[in-house]
Amino acid sequence: MLHKIINLTVRDVRFPTSLQQHGSDAMHSDPDYSAAYVVIDTDLGLKGFGLTFTLGKGTEIVVCAVEALAGLVIGKPLQEIVSDFRGFYRLLTSDSQMRWLGPEKGVIHLATAAVLNAVWDLWARAEGKPLWKLLVDMDPKQIVSCIDFRYITDVLTEEEALGETGFLMHENQMLKEGYPAYTTSCAWLGYPDQQLQQLCTDALKNGWSKFKVKVGADLEDDKRRCRLIRQMIGPNNTLMIDANQRWDVGEAISWVSSLAEFKPLWIEEPTSPDDILGHAAISKALAPLGIGVATGEQCHNRVMFKQFLQASALQFVQIDSCRLGSVNENLAVLLMAHKYQVPVCPHAGGVGLCELVQHLILFDYICVSANLHNRMCEYVNHLHEHFTSPVVIRDAHYLPPKDPGYSCEMVESSVKRHQYPEGEVWKLHRT
Numbered sequence: 371m372l373h374k375i376i377n378l379t380v381r382d383v384r385f386p387t388s389l390q391q392h393g394s395d396a397m398h399s400d401p402d403y404s405a406a407y408v409v410i411d412t413d414l415g416l417k418g419f420g421l422t423f424t425l426g427k428g429t430e431i432v433v434c435a436v437e438a439l440a441g442l443v444i445g446k447p448l449q450e451i452v453s454d455f456r457g458f459y460r461l462l463t464s465d466s467q468m469r470w471l472g473p474e475k476g477v478i479h480l481a482t483a484a485v486l487n488a489v490w491d492l493w494a495r496a497e498g499k500p501l502w503k504l505l506v507d508m509d510p511k512q513i514v515s516c517i518d519f520r521y522i523t524d525v526l527t528e529e530e531a532l533g534e535t536g537f538l539m540h541e542n543q544m545l546k547e548g549y550p551a552y553t554t555s556c557a558w559l560g561y562p563d564q565q566l567q568q569l570c571t572d573a574l575k576n577g578w579s580k581f582k583v584k585v586g587a588d589l590e591d592d593k594r595r596c597r598l599i600r601q602m603i604g605p606n607n608t609l610m611i612d613a614n615q616r617w618d619v620g621e622a623i624s625w626v627s628s629l630a631e632f633k634p635l636w637i638e639e640p641t642s643p644d645d646i647l648g649h650a651a652i653s654k655a656l657a658p659l660g661i662g663v664a665t666g667e668q669c670h671n672r673v674m675f676k677q678f679l680q681a682s683a684l685q686f687v688q689i690d691s692c693r694l695g696s697v698n699e700n701l702a703v704l705l706m707a708h709k710y711q712v713p714v715c716p717h718a719g720g721v722g723l724c725e726l727v728q729h730l731i732l733f734d735y736i737c738v739s740a741n742l743h744n745r746m747c748e749y750v751n752h753l754h755e756h757f758t759s760p761v762v763i764r765d766a767h768y769l770p771p772k773d774p775g776y777s778c779e780m781v782e783s784s785v786k787r788h789q790y791p792e793g794e795v796w797k798l799h800r801t
C-alpha cells in the first residue's frame with residue numbers, strides 16, 4: 371500500500387449522442403454524453419481511473435477545475451489519504467482559495483468527484499477488490515471515518531452513523547440475483563412514437579418491468595406517450611416520469627395531476643433542483659394521487675439532501691456518483707436516507723454512471739438498507755462498450771462487478787477517438 375501518487379492527467383471525452391437524441395429530455399435537447407476523465411499514476415505503476423459526467427460543451431471547464439485540484443493529490447501516498455479520508459475530502463473541498471468557487475457545488479464539486487472517484491478506484495485496485503466489496507468489508511468505524519459530517523450533525527451524528535451500517539446479510543443474494551434495475555432507454559424525449567414502441571417491445575421481451583418516460587415539453591405529447599407505454603407494459607409494471615426541472619411549482623402540480631391516470635410511481639425533477647420548499651409543496655399535493663417526488667441528479671451536496679429529507683420534499687433519493695463528492699459524500703447521503711427511511715434509487719442516465727453507481731447501491735443494500743421495496747437502480751443502455759469492465763445486466767438486474775476497482779476505466783482507443791476536439795470522431799463531425 372505504498373503507492374504514492376506521482377501524476378494526474380485529465381481529458382475531455384465526448385460522445386455525439388445528441389445526433390440520435392439519446393439522452394434527450396425537456397431541458398437538454400441535444401446532450402452529448404461526456405466525461406472529464408481522470409487517470410492517476412503511482413510510483414509502483416498501479417493506476418486509478420475516475421470521471422465526472424457532463425453534457426458536451428463545458429467539459430473543458432471541468433477539466434480546468436480538475437487541473438486546479440491536481441496539486442492537492444500529487445505527491446500523496448495512497449495510505450496517507452485513506453487513513454484520514456475525511457481529512458483528505460476536506461482538503462479538496464475546503465481549500466481556502468478554491469472553495470470560493472463552490473463551496474461543494476458546481477464545476478469545482480464535479481471536479482472533486484472526478485478526482486476522488488479515481489482515488490477510490492485506486493484504493494479498490496490496491497486491495498484487489500471491486501469497490502462495493504471494499505466498502506462491504508470495511509468495519510463501520512472505517513466507513514464513518516470517510517464522511518465529512520460538517521453541516522449534517524443536526525440530522526446525523528458520527529455516533530448515530532456508526533449504528534446505521536453493518537447488516538451484511540444480503541451479499542450472497544446480490545451475487546446470485548443482482549440488484550433490481552429500471553430502464554430509461556425506451557423513452558427519451560426526442561424519440562418518435564414508433565421507436566418508443568419498438569424499444570419498449572424489445573425491453574419487455576428482455577425482462578424489463580420498470581420504465582421511465584421523459585415528459586414536460588408538451589402535455590398532449592406526454593399523454594400520448596404515457597398512454598402508449600402504459601398500454602404496452604400493462605397495469606402491473608412500473609412507470610416513472612421525469613421532467614428534468616421544466617416547471618414552476620403550481621404548473622408541476624397541475625401537469626402531473628393530468629398524467630395521474632397513467633399511474634406513475636414518481637415524478638422526477640418537477641422543478642428547480644434547488645427549490646426544497648417547492649418540492650415539499652409538490653410532494654404534498656401529489657401524495658393523495660399516489661405519486662411520489664424523486665430528485666437528486668442535480669442535488670449538489672449532502673446539505674441539500676439533508677434539507678430535502680428534513681422537509682419531506684422527496685420520496686425517492688436519487689444519489690449520483692459524479693455530482694456529489696464521490697463515495698465519501700454519497701455515504702453520508704445513504705445514511706441520512708436510511709435514517710429517514712426514504713428509498714434510494716440512484717441516477718445513472720449518462721456515460722459511466724451505471725458503471726459507478728451500481729457499487730454504491732450494492733453497498734447500501736448489503737450494509738445499510740437491507741430493503742428492496744420501491745428501490746431500483748437506473749439503467750441506460752448506451753456507451754458501455756467504452757469501459758474495460760462494463761456493467762453486466764441479467765433479467766433487469768445489475769450483477770455485482772467482479773473486477774477490482776470502481777469500474778470507471780475507459781478503453782484507451784475509445785478515449786483517443788472521442789477526445790475533444792482532436793479525436794477522430796470529432797474531426798468527422800466538424801467536417
Ligand SMILES: C[C@H](O)[C@@H](O)[C@@H](O)[C@H](O)C(=O)O
Binds near residue numbers: 392554667718720
Ligand atoms: C441529459 C440526461 O440524459 C438526463 O436526461 C438524464 O440524466 C435523466 O435525467 C435521467 O434521469 O436519466
Ligand SMILES: [Mg+2]
Binds near residue numbers: 612614638639667
Ligand atoms: Mg432524471
